[in-house]
Amino acid sequence: MCVSPVRPSLPLTDRQRDVLEYVRLFMRQRGFPPTVRDAAAEFGIQTNAIVGHLKALQAKRYIERDFAIARGIRIVPIERYEFTDGAGI
Numbered sequence: 001m002c003v004s005p006v007r008p009s010l011p012l013t014d015r016q017r018d019v020l021e022y023v024r025l026f027m028r029q030r031g032f033p034p035t036v037r038d039a040a041a042e043f044g045i046q047t048n049a050i051v052g053h054l055k056a057l058q059a060k061r062y063i064e065r066d067f068a069i070a071r072g073i074r075i076v077p078i079e080r081y082e083f084t085d086g087a088g089i
Helices: 014-030 036-043 047-059
Strands: 063-065 073-075
Touching: 014 036, 014 047, 014 073, 036 047, 047 063
Parallel strands: none
Antiparallel strands: 063 073
16 A cells, blocks of 8 residues: 555635745644635635635545635544545545
């Protein structure tokens, strides 16, 4: 079994990667995730555009979102990814 984890999803676009890195950095610096408005302001785009990027990241299993709370963005931990032999953890 190869132990290098891979994401069972499509690769990220450049903008999706930028948004994911922004979320990671924001959470590392502040201890909580950004709001959609925070992210939109950071990139200078409309909130519906950020929502589209977050939906794509969620569909590709890079994040999870909880719509019941304002800052409901969570990075999916690497332990949840599948391994290259197809066996999950």
